[in-house]
């Protein structure tokens with residue numbers, strides 16, 4: 017009984033022919049889903065703002081204007097200022113850099129490594145034994161606790177956050193890829209390819225990978241949301257990104273002591289995290305629906 | 318059934334052992350050594366050496382490893398540098414609040430999430446369903462720490478209904494002690510309620526399309542019996558499976574929540590000990606909380622095996 | 636008077652792309668103690684016709700738009716949900732195509748049969764269980780008492796289907812609807828299951844509706860046959876008359892298929908052309924694009940139902 021696969025039950029791979037047909041009209045379905053489009057646009061906008069932070073942000077992230085401490089949101093400081101007179105909007109935009117950057121780095125690297133490990137695991141018995149024992153070990157820790165353990169001994173730094181969260185996500189990706197690979201490998205069209213003596217590498221990349229891509233992409237968007245939460249959590253606890261690097265969790269954490277008087281210090285970063293996570297989830301749902309034949313208006317039996 | 322459970326226990330033991338070894342080496346990752354880290358820059362070499370002896374750091378690595386493992390087995394984990402108390406005792410003192418927080422949240426989330434998911438699925442496409450879908454989707458995206466802060470602000474500060482922070486044991490406060498748990502449990506459970514509602518709804522819709530539900534209807538069973546007996550029991554299995562995953566999330570969430578609400582649990586202990594560089598405590602506490610998680614997960618599996626004959630009769634390979 | 640008399644049954648599904656007229660004006664009679672075979676290709680509305688009789692289709696998207704289904708003179712389609720529950724399992728019971736999934740995996744086979752018995756008969760738990768064991772004996776399951784305590788996953792496919800028959804027959808219904816009861820089983824087991832149903836029919840005088848897309852199955856067990864094509868009744872009548880003297884070109888085609896397939900070499904000959912999209916059926920006779928004897932009127936207007944005694948066909952050829 018594999019818990020990760022039960023959670024992803026709705027995204028099981030289906031036969032290749034069906035998948036190919038889906039890809040053709042997949043975008044049309046995605047386009048019919050305004051929420052998914054909106055989410056995508058929001059995330060893209062956020063990403064752009066993060067990349068262009070030095071040009072977009074009105075102030076430097078650590079620029080202090082002591083006279084303007086605790087300014088409520090207004091014309092000069094759209095989202096107000098904090099206890100040191102730093103502009104919240106600017107800190108949020110630079111914070112997006114940290115939070116989204118960390119999450120992107122974690123998801124991309126663990127997607128690559130996890131997919132590779134999962135594919136290998138699904139094809140080679142011996143490697144499978146070893147890889148699965150290691151994933152068992154890494155997954156024995158509740159995710160945030162595992163990250164905490166690593167951060168506790170490595171010390172707060174952005175690099176360490178990426179490493180810690182990477183170690184938490186890789187085994188999970190590997191597990192899911194392995195599961196999907198095993199299911200697909202048993203299916204007739206892969207068997208046929210094997211019979212025609214296609215090389216293992218060829219089967220992996222031409223037959224397995226394209227067909228597990230669609231459930232995986234859904235999983236990655238959800239993983240991205242999870243990583244945003246985890247990064248914010250670690251930074252909130254003060255063991256994530258160091259004090260001089262603003263991140264949403266850090267802004268939230270610093271602001272909480274002034275919650276009674278300066279509500280915006282608590283509300284704004286929370287809203288940012290909420291919207292980012294919500295967008296990822298909605299986008300994930302949208303992509304999942306593309307893989308769902310029911311969405312084509314076909315009568316279902 | 319018995320064979321399934323024994324097999325599950327047998328996988329936990331080596332896992333814990335390897336984890337313990339890993340935690341031991343993780344501690345060695347610290348720049349410099351824990352003793353000089355602890356004492357800071359002003360410490361004299363003599364002081365550092367004395368602490369090293371106290372922390373058994375002067376012994377060869379394998380001796381230290383064996384001491385650590387032996388300690389884990391016997392419950393003697395050494396002494397906390399900060400508290401000057403046996404670590405096992407500290408852990409025990411901090412265990413109950415975390416356990417209470419986690420289990421209450423789980424319980425609460427399971428009840429609410431399951432009911433909401435069930436209603437949502439049975440009334441698919443109705444207004445109720447749509448509202449529940451929106452709510453569950455939003456709940457899933459609410460950061461627990463943020464919700465915790467907002468709850469404190471609103472129910473604690475503005476309305477004054479609940480204490481803004483703190484904790485009381487049941488022995489001291491009786492049923493009144495629960496007022497300290499209301500806001501933390503809400504903060505922790507909300508996201509899980511969202512996830513569970515969504516999953517239960519999806520699973521229930523899936524189950525309602527299964528042939529055996531049609532069979533049950535064709536027998537002449539009344540609607541509620543089809544739903545609550547035949548469909549729901551199948552959905553319940555998903556809930557149990559999800560409970561294992563939710564436990565993982567909740568135990569992580571507990572760390573954050575305990576820090577917001579100043580609840581003296583394991584999570585607060587870990588974070589405070591990191592700040593105090595009390596690494597032995599960090600190491601032991603993480604080990605302990607993980608072991609706790611594995612144990613609770615084992616209990617989840619027991620319930621699962623109990624519910625699903627395909628597991629207990631050994632035909633389903635795990 | 637026939638036991639069940641269905642007149643002009645119409646069941647539509649409103650889906651995103653439009654309306655699927657899954658059953659569009661089907662009429663048939665089921666005589667006491669007789670077997671009616673319903674044949675047709677996949678998607679022709681066989682299952683929906685059967686499920687509509689006791690309102691077991693998903694509503695929405697499904698909707699029974701019109702028609703009558705008189706059981707002993709009582710119209711099933713006008714019954715309330717509560718009254719229908721007394722019909723389901725007691726007067727009309729069903730067996731489905733997939734024995735693997737038709738039984739609930741979480742309850743023992745005995746429990747599931749006993750549940751039906753307790754629902755319709757005044758017996759206590761223990762008596763119901765004894766009756767369930769009796770039923771399992773009647774369907775010749777070896778070691779019935781042990782099997783009653785087994786969970787579905789512990790039974791083979793054939794055994795599960797036997798258990799399903801035991802469940803369906805446990806309250807001695809007047810009508811047994813068997814929706815492709817043997818399709819999912821292997822060939823030797825198929826014959827056994829059909830024989831078993833036939834035995835029950837003879838023993839209890841149960842009327843059977845046997846749904847299949849295999850003409851061969853019909854010949855050995857059915858008394859009457861109805862051929863369906865995309866929601867319409869195409870031809871109906873006594874099995875000998877329909878087989879010896881098929882009227883509708885579609886029936887002729889179907890019969891040619893089995894005749895040729897028994898002839899050896901071309902084991903699986905099918906008719907040319909495809910089943911039309913149920914949302915967008917061809918105008919006139921739905922079969923006209925595949926018909927070898929098509930006339931211009933076939934493409935313009937729906938064919939009338941022409942009667943040759945009790946043998947009827949919906950075709951312009953005879954109008």
Ligand SMILES: Nc1ncnc2c1ncn2[C@@H]1O[C@H](COP(=O)(O)OP(=O)(O)OP(=O)(O)O)[C@@H](O)[C@H]1O
Nearest residue numbers: 315316648657676677678679680681682683693913
């Ligand atoms: N729940 C539903 N929603 C929408 N359309 C449906 C639904 N159930 C059946 N249909 C449609 O009704 C039509 C008839 O289906 P039905 O299941 O009766 O076919 P059948 O003759 O039993 O086929 P088969 O031999 O494959 O079992 C099909 O076009 C099908 O797509």
Ligand SMILES: [Mg+2]
Nearest residue numbers: 681682683814
């Ligand atoms: Mg059918």
